[in-house]
Structure formats: C-alpha cells, structure tokens
Amino acid sequence: MxxxxxxxxxxxxxxxxxxxxxxxxxxxxxxxxxxxxxxxxxxxxxxxxxxxxxxxxxxxxxxxxxxxxxxxxxxxxxxxxxxxxxxxSAIAWRKELAKLFQQKESIGRIENAGVKTLVEFSSPNTNKPLHLGHIRNILLGWSCSQILKEVGHEVINTQIVNDRGIAVCKSMMAWKKTGNGLTPKEAGKKGDHFVGDYYVAYDQLLNKEYQTWQTSTDAQEVYQVHKKEEQSKEDFFKTYKNRYFNSYSTLGEETKEMLLKWEEGDQETKELWKTMNGWVYEGFEETYKSLKVSFDQLYYESDTYLLGKDIIEQQLTKGKFYKEEDGSIWVDLTEQGLDKKILLRSDGTSVYMTQDIGTAKQRYDDHGMNSMVYVVGNEQDYHFKALFETLKLIEEPYSDALFHLSYGMVDLPTGKMKSREGTVVDADDLVAEVIAEARTSAQENGNLEDIEETEREDIYAKIGLGALKYFIIKVHPKKRMTFDPKQSVDMQGQTGPYIQNAYVRIKSILRKNEDALKANMDSYESIEDAEKTLLIDLLQFPSVLQEAAKQYDPSAIANYSFSLAKDFHRFYHEVRILNASDEAKAFRLQLIETVATILERSMRLLGIEMPSRM
RNA sequence: GGUCUCGUAGCUCAACUGGAUAGAGCAGCUGCCUUCUAAGCAGCAGGUUUCAGGUUCGAGUCCUGACGGGAUCACCA
CATH class of the missing domain: 3.30.1360.70 (Arginyl tRNA synthetase N-terminal domain)
Incomplete structure (x- = not known):
C-alpha cells in the first residue's frame, strides 16, 4: 500500500x-x-x-x-x-525510502497480467527508405510495447510490411530499365536507399514521357475536353498526371502489366521482386538496429493480401454482411455511427479492409493474443474505427481489446514534409546527424578523454539518440508536432541528455560510495524539502506507469522522467552527500540510487539508453 | 459541406479521473565552477489558456456555438 x-x-x-x-x-x-x-x-x-x-x-x-x-x-x-x-513524519519517509530502495527494479512493475498483446508498428512500404514520420511511429510503437511489458503483458512486436503493389513495381521497372544490373553493394549504397533512388528515377522517366506526350495531338484534345473553364495548360497537366499514368502512359502500362505478372506468379518478375525487396530489408534492418528496436514477427502483405476473403464469405452466409446486386460485399456500420464499408469488390478481389480482417485472424491463429495495438497515423482514424467495429460485429475473440494508437503528423518548421519537394527528412541521415552533434558536444566538454575510442562512440550514440528520441516521444501522440532539427539536437534543458546527465551524476557519486549504502539511516530526522520532493516523485512512478499503459501514452513517462531529473539536479545542488553525517549520507545514497534506477527504467521504456558517463 | 481532431508565453511542449496563484524548456537578460560531472543550479522577464456562452463550490480540462489549423469522406492503401 x-x-x-x-x-x-x-x-x-x-x-x-x-x-x-x-x-x-x-x-x-x-x-x-x-x-x-x-x-x-x-x-x-x-x-x-x-x-x-x-x-x-x-x-x-x-x-x-x-x-x-x-x-x-x-x-x-x-x-x-x-x-x-x-x-x-520523518519515520514514515524513512520507511517509504527503505521500501523503495529495496524494490527499486520492481517498483510499479507487474509480473504477469495474463494478457498477450500484439503491437504493430513501423509497417513501411518497400519502395523507399524510412523517414522522420516512420521514426515517430517506431518510437511510439517500441515504447508502447516496452510499457505494456512493464505492466505484465506478454508482447509481440510486429509489422505489416507493404511489400507489393504498384509502388513497388515502379522501383522494379526503373531498375530494369536503367539499372544495368547494378547492385547496392556495387553502388556502395544502403539497399533501401538504392531502391528508393529507382523509385525517384521512375518518376523522372514518367515525367519525361509525360512532357513529350503533352505536345501530342492526343494531349491537346484531352486538354480541350477536360479542362475546367479558364484553366491554363500548365495547371491542367499538373493535376492530370495520375489519369495520364492510368490511361495513356506506356510506362504506366508496362508497370501495370508487371503488377499483373507479379500477381500471376510470373517467375522472372517474382525473382526481381525478391531480390530488390531483399536489398530493402537489409537496409531497414540496419536502420532498426541503429534505432535499437527489433521485431518478433513480420507479416508481409504479399502473404496476407488474399486472406480475409473466406471470412467474409462465411460471415455473409451468417448475415453479418450483405451483397450488392453487382456482387460486391459490404458491411453496414450505420448502427455504430459509421458508414457502409466495402469488403470485397464486385470482381471478388480484396481491398484494404479485407486484408486487415484476414491478417487479424491470422495473427490470432498464430498467437492467440487477447489484444492488439496498431500504431498508425491519424489519417487512418476512420479506417480503424470501421475495422474494429467490423471485427466486433463478427465477434472475433480479441475484438473488444483493439486500440489504434493514432498519432499526428510530423511537420517541419518550413511546413509539411513533401517527398515531391525533397523536404523529407531521412531516418538514417537524422540518426547520423544527432550522433555527430553529440560527439561535437562531448568533445567540447572534454569529459570522456580518458575513455577508449569504442566506448566513447557508444556513449555518443546513446546521447545523440537520447536527444532525438526524447524530443519526439515527449509530445503527446495524438498531437501534430513540429520537428525542428536544431531543437532535436539540443542537449540542454528539457532533453534526453539532461535526464541522462542526472543519471550519470548519480552513478559518479555511487562509484565513490558503494559501501555506504548499507549504513544505518534510522536516526536521520531532518529530512530536507529537496529530499521529500524526490521521494514523492518516486512514489508516483507506479501510477504514472499505469496511466501510460492505460492510455498508450509514452509521453507521460517522458514528462515524468524530466521532472524527476529536474528535481534531482536541484537536490544535487542544494544537498551535499559525500560529506554529510553518516545517517544523512546513508539516506541520501539510498535515495539517489533509487532515483537512478527509476530514471534508467523510465528511459528504457522510451527506448533510450543511459550512458554511465558523459 | 458531413465526420473526427487540435488551438496554452515570441518558439517547442506540460498540467493525473474537473481542484489552490496555469508550469517547464528554448530564445533574451543577471548571477554561480580551488567543494560529489556547469550537458548543471539560482534569478529576471514573458499569459484575458483563440473567442462567446453554459454546467458548479471550483473549468485550460466537461457541454453548446463561433473562429482558425489539420485529417478524412474511393470497388486506393
């Protein structure tokens, strides 16, 4: 109690x-x-x-x-x-501290809640490298998974990898046409970037073709027929590109053929697809590694996109869904305050919804989880509402414990990230940048000069990543956030490194005083405000953790860690430890060791590691 | 237009199920390193919580309505 x-x-x-x-x-x-x-x-x-x-x-x-x-x-x-x-009273405080100190690692932790939860995050397309948006997704997913584990869930980290479709074929087509058999290794590039380059190249090929076409008589005719009143040619063709791709482009035609071939299982197409996706996965793996995250099981759209049809047919006969005259199958969610949603096209092919229902079922067959968390941007709020209601309607056993961890977009100070305008912040570049910044900073401080190179680099990485991750995770998930690259590498004030620094200071003191921890503090009466504040903070940790888990909100942990670190830094200045009386020293050492543990645990929940020195 | 969502200091963000005088950081200005790591601490300044109503002992928080940003309303994913 x-x-x-x-x-x-x-x-x-x-x-x-x-x-x-x-x-x-x-x-x-x-x-x-x-x-x-x-x-x-x-x-x-x-x-x-x-x-x-x-x-x-x-x-x-x-x-x-x-x-x-x-x-x-x-x-x-x-x-x-x-x-x-x-x-x-002082007696009560001492008792509380004794309890906290003794529990340390297990404060607020629940051993086994008897719940198995599957957390889906990252889920990239395999046609380009990961970017800042994915980083927010990944950090939220990872952190959420860590938090759920901490409150006793058995957690499985997963993705749905979007490895098929027209976008993937675009990269393949461009490589086929312009790649000359080049591999990432030969090009000295990371596989995902390598493939991403061809995705960009494809767009350039298409643009060239489009430009040429615009001068044709065909194009003139289209312009005359479809233009809105007074619309300039330039303006018109800007918006017409998508339809051009679908109706006139030979490159588009070829690419769509490729997609069909892929779906028919054409050997050569599949080979190319496997090879190129393989390159991408190697690249992704490296990025995940640099971000210190990992997954337990991946689901690939190429395996799951056909799933779900059976379920839908089955539920149709049970009367949960209905068929239109044209043969398409729908679910009516008007009673749930939503709309009617299509589940199977009239030609019997599947849509997003079909796949998601199938994947969910597949996951249940594989893992028997009782709950699932989907970390997906808020532009898909409606889709997930519909999906969850549908799963409820067909009484899937896990359907009352589904959560869409919906997060806001990441903007740059200059506005939205736009791939067309090249303002997308690349994940790998960003990671490299923050680590470089940490290195520069550390070298200025000169605290690590006596440490050997590899360990030093390890510390730079922890600090740089600490800054980046904290900057992103401190913002409440559902809020749209502005990512200012300058602020993200900041190491002062409300930042990851500030919190790491509190930990490092404690470790430094403890290194000098390990034996004193066992000393007796029973006669310590004059407990200072700064000490009480820390105790109160520590006592709050379990409820903060509970709340974070309940709300799927890592930012709650982030804000808590900062305030704990802040209170510690103040304490550190106000209170002497090394040359205090024996009982005060014992009390304080136990106190700060507990603080260090909670700081380390909180940050670990956010995917941030603590350096032992900095 | 319908639905959903956000709006707090110059900037980036907090504020537990409604609780006391709305808090931090950055940027700006002042101080503090022969003393446990100055990636730190202390101080100054910065606010009609977008606006207008309502609910009550009490509202940044809940309700209604404006205004502003964003998302979404496909046999796309």
Whole structure:
C-alpha cells in the first residue's frame, strides 16, 4: 500500500466512523500538496462538505485529528479553503525510502497480467527508405510495447510490411530499365536507399514521357475536353498526371502489366521482386538496429493480401454482411455511427479492409493474443474505427481489446514534409546527424578523454539518440508536432541528455560510495524539502506507469522522467552527500540510487539508453 | 459541406479521473565552477489558456456555438 492509498483508507474510515458516511477509498482525491502551501499531501474536502453539512474547517479538523491520532505517518495538518494539507513524519519517509530502495527494479512493475498483446508498428512500404514520420511511429510503437511489458503483458512486436503493389513495381521497372544490373553493394549504397533512388528515377522517366506526350495531338484534345473553364495548360497537366499514368502512359502500362505478372506468379518478375525487396530489408534492418528496436514477427502483405476473403464469405452466409446486386460485399456500420464499408469488390478481389480482417485472424491463429495495438497515423482514424467495429460485429475473440494508437503528423518548421519537394527528412541521415552533434558536444566538454575510442562512440550514440528520441516521444501522440532539427539536437534543458546527465551524476557519486549504502539511516530526522520532493516523485512512478499503459501514452513517462531529473539536479545542488553525517549520507545514497534506477527504467521504456558517463 | 481532431508565453511542449496563484524548456537578460560531472543550479522577464456562452463550490480540462489549423469522406492503401 502506498501513502496515497493509506490516506484514502484513513479518510474513508474516519468519514464512516465519525459521520456514518460511506465513501469508496479510491474516490477520495489526494494530491501532492501544491507549492506555496505547508504540507506534503492534500485531501480535497469539497466533495464531502455538502453531503455532510459541515464547514470545510470543521470537517478538516475532524479528519486531520483522526489521522494524527491513528497513525504515526502524520505529524501535522492545516486547512486552507477546502483543502486538508497533511505533513508526513520523518519515520514514515524513512520507511517509504527503505521500501523503495529495496524494490527499486520492481517498483510499479507487474509480473504477469495474463494478457498477450500484439503491437504493430513501423509497417513501411518497400519502395523507399524510412523517414522522420516512420521514426515517430517506431518510437511510439517500441515504447508502447516496452510499457505494456512493464505492466505484465506478454508482447509481440510486429509489422505489416507493404511489400507489393504498384509502388513497388515502379522501383522494379526503373531498375530494369536503367539499372544495368547494378547492385547496392556495387553502388556502395544502403539497399533501401538504392531502391528508393529507382523509385525517384521512375518518376523522372514518367515525367519525361509525360512532357513529350503533352505536345501530342492526343494531349491537346484531352486538354480541350477536360479542362475546367479558364484553366491554363500548365495547371491542367499538373493535376492530370495520375489519369495520364492510368490511361495513356506506356510506362504506366508496362508497370501495370508487371503488377499483373507479379500477381500471376510470373517467375522472372517474382525473382526481381525478391531480390530488390531483399536489398530493402537489409537496409531497414540496419536502420532498426541503429534505432535499437527489433521485431518478433513480420507479416508481409504479399502473404496476407488474399486472406480475409473466406471470412467474409462465411460471415455473409451468417448475415453479418450483405451483397450488392453487382456482387460486391459490404458491411453496414450505420448502427455504430459509421458508414457502409466495402469488403470485397464486385470482381471478388480484396481491398484494404479485407486484408486487415484476414491478417487479424491470422495473427490470432498464430498467437492467440487477447489484444492488439496498431500504431498508425491519424489519417487512418476512420479506417480503424470501421475495422474494429467490423471485427466486433463478427465477434472475433480479441475484438473488444483493439486500440489504434493514432498519432499526428510530423511537420517541419518550413511546413509539411513533401517527398515531391525533397523536404523529407531521412531516418538514417537524422540518426547520423544527432550522433555527430553529440560527439561535437562531448568533445567540447572534454569529459570522456580518458575513455577508449569504442566506448566513447557508444556513449555518443546513446546521447545523440537520447536527444532525438526524447524530443519526439515527449509530445503527446495524438498531437501534430513540429520537428525542428536544431531543437532535436539540443542537449540542454528539457532533453534526453539532461535526464541522462542526472543519471550519470548519480552513478559518479555511487562509484565513490558503494559501501555506504548499507549504513544505518534510522536516526536521520531532518529530512530536507529537496529530499521529500524526490521521494514523492518516486512514489508516483507506479501510477504514472499505469496511466501510460492505460492510455498508450509514452509521453507521460517522458514528462515524468524530466521532472524527476529536474528535481534531482536541484537536490544535487542544494544537498551535499559525500560529506554529510553518516545517517544523512546513508539516506541520501539510498535515495539517489533509487532515483537512478527509476530514471534508467523510465528511459528504457522510451527506448533510450543511459550512458554511465558523459 | 458531413465526420473526427487540435488551438496554452515570441518558439517547442506540460498540467493525473474537473481542484489552490496555469508550469517547464528554448530564445533574451543577471548571477554561480580551488567543494560529489556547469550537458548543471539560482534569478529576471514573458499569459484575458483563440473567442462567446453554459454546467458548479471550483473549468485550460466537461457541454453548446463561433473562429482558425489539420485529417478524412474511393470497388486506393
């Protein structure tokens, strides 16, 4: 039982005994006392004032006295407006610290919640390298997965790899036409970038062809027929490109043929596809490695895009879905406040929805999970609403525990990232950049000169990645965020390195004092505010973790770690440790070691590693 | 236009299920390194929480309506 629960119980008990008023302990609001007020914890009295027809003062007095009489945890109280502020005794603080110190690694952790959760994230297309948007996705997914593990879920990290379709064929086509059999190795390029280059090359080929076509009589005719009034040629052809690709382009024609061939299982096409996707996967793997994330099982669209049809046919006969005259199959979600959604085209081929239903089922057959989290951008909010309702409708066993971790787009200070305008921030470049920045910074500080090269590089990476990851993960997922490259490599203030630095400072002290941890602190009476603040922070960790897990919100952990680090830095300046009295020293060493552990654990939940020095 | 979502300091972000005088960081200005790592600390300045109503002991938070940004409304994914 933690202090807050203790207070809740005592207050409930008192209300029941003194006023014959029954309240669930958990309904009693207990806060950390606001700054500028005397006390450590605060009971909010307003909710009971009316019901008991007592003045806040009288009510507070009754409760305050009862608490002090009953329990040595409380030493004094004061009442301001409807707030009962309680002061906690030194004995109680020491007990709390002893407990915290003893638990350290397991504070707030749940061993086995008996829940198996599958977390899907990253899920890239295989025609270009990962970019900043993927980084936000990956960090959210990874962190979410770590948090769920921490509260006792068995977690499986997965993706749905979008490895087929017209976009993938575009890269293949361009390579076929212009690649001359070149491989990434020969080109000295990372495989995903190599393939991405051909995706870009394809667009250039298409543009050239399009330009030429625009001068043809065909094109003139199209312009005359389809232009909107007063629309200039230039303007018209800008918007017509997609239709050109579908109806006139020979390159487009060829590419679509390739897609058909792929679907028919044409040997040569499949070979090329396998080879090029292989290059991409090698590249992705490297990026994931540099970001320190990993997956347990991948699902490939090429394997799953045909799944789901059977389920849909089956549910059709059960009457859950319905068939239009043209043969297409739909689900009616109007009762759920949504729309009608198509599940199978009239020609019997599948759509996105078909595949997702099939993949979900496949995953259930593979893993028997009871819940799933999809980390996907908020442009797909509607799709996931529809998917979840559909899965509920057909009574899939996991369907009441589905969550779309929907996150906002990442903007640059200059506006949206646009691949056409080349403003997309590449993931690998970004990682390299933040590490370089950390290196420069560290060299200026000159703290690591006595360490050997490989370890030093390891530390630079931890710091650089710490800065980048923290910058992104601190923002609440659902909020659209601005990514300023300058701010992302900042190492001062509310940043990853600031938190790492708190940890490093603690480690540095502990290295000099390991044996003193066992000393006795029982006679330590004069607990300082800075110490209390840290204890209060530490005691909050379990509820922060719970909340983060419940809301699928890593930013809650990020903000908590910062405030813990901040309170530590202040403590560090205000309080001496090495040359304190024996009992104070013992108390403080246990305190900071616990702080270090919680900092390390919190950051680990965000996918950020702690350096031992910096 | 319908639906969803966001709007907090010059900038980037906080604020637990509604709780006290809305907090941090960056940028700007002032101080603090013979003392446990200055990637740090302390201080100054910066706000009508987009606006208007409502609910109540109490609203940045909930409701209604404006205004502004974004997303989405395909037999695309």
């Amino acid at each position: 933690n202090i807050i629960q203790l207070i809740q119980n005592q207050v409930a008990d008192c209300l029941s005994k003194q006023f014959d008023h029954t309240v669930a302990a958990s309904d009693i609001l207990v806060n950390v006392t606001a700054k500028n007020f005397e006390g450590d914890y605060t009971v909010v009295l307003f909710p009971f004032v009316k019901a008991l027809r007592q003045s806040p003062q009288a009510l507070g007095d009754t409760i305050g006295k009862a608490l002090i009489d009953n329990d040595e945890t409380f030493v004094s109280y004061n009442i301001i407006k409807g707030f009962l502020n309680l002061e906690i």
